[in-house]
Amino acid sequence: EDKVVQSPLSLVVHEGDTVTLNCSYEVTNFRSLxxxxxxxxxxxxxxxxxxxxxxxxxxxxxxxxxxxxxxxILNITATQTGDSAIYLCAVEGLIQGAQKLVFGQGTRLTINP
Amino acid sequence: EPEVTQTPSHQVTQMGQEVILRCVPISNHLYFYWYRQILGQKVEFLVSFYNNEISEKSEIFDDQFSVERPDGSNFTLKIRSTKLEDSAMYFCASSVVGYTFGSGTRLTVV
Structure with a gap:
């Protein structure tokens, strides 16, 4: 089964910090991430x-x-409060001639001032 | 910058009613999709559409769901008899290379 796993699920940091978000995948006939x-x-x-x-x-x-x-991985340096969001990783696969995106569950990033 | 447009932005409907969600994809895109996101859960693939026919559909996309591209610009998702569990944000997307998502329709079934 195709799957995309993101980590961490939630991250809270202070403004100015650097964050790294992770995405691992197993998707049939990978085309893009x-x-x-x-x-x-x-x-x-x-x-x-x-x-x-x-x-x-x-x-x-x-x-x-x-x-x-x-x-x-997705890196964000010198984070700002406006970076607070859910970051989604999606992998495009080609399955039986049809392309589709498989999404991870997202990382909820909160930047505190 | 070209956009994918979805209407309505929010729809409330009674259980058992039919709803039609509308999307205008980017004009030169060839592939069209519907995804949904139940509150607090991940974005899930529903269906892909290419060359005026469904190219793939997920297990969620049962006989209650149908898609159409009636006039060469609109791309619609119909849910024939809505259930409470159909409440979600529905996203339309179109692609050539890369995907552009619409702003979504929040469907609430009561």
């Missing part, structure tokens, strides 16, 4: 990773994929 930030409603896209070992960066956020060990 995506990170989303979910605040109130729709997940908003952060990164899409397809190749191992290539770091993607966007401001204070960065992410990397390890296709051999089947995991990814």
């Amino acid at each position: 995506l990170w989303y930030k979910q605040e109130k409603k729709a997940p908003t896209f952060l990164f899409m990773l397809t190749s191992s070992g290539i770091e993607k960066k966007s401001g204070r956020l960065s992410s990397i994929l390890d296709k051999k060990e089947l995991f990814s």
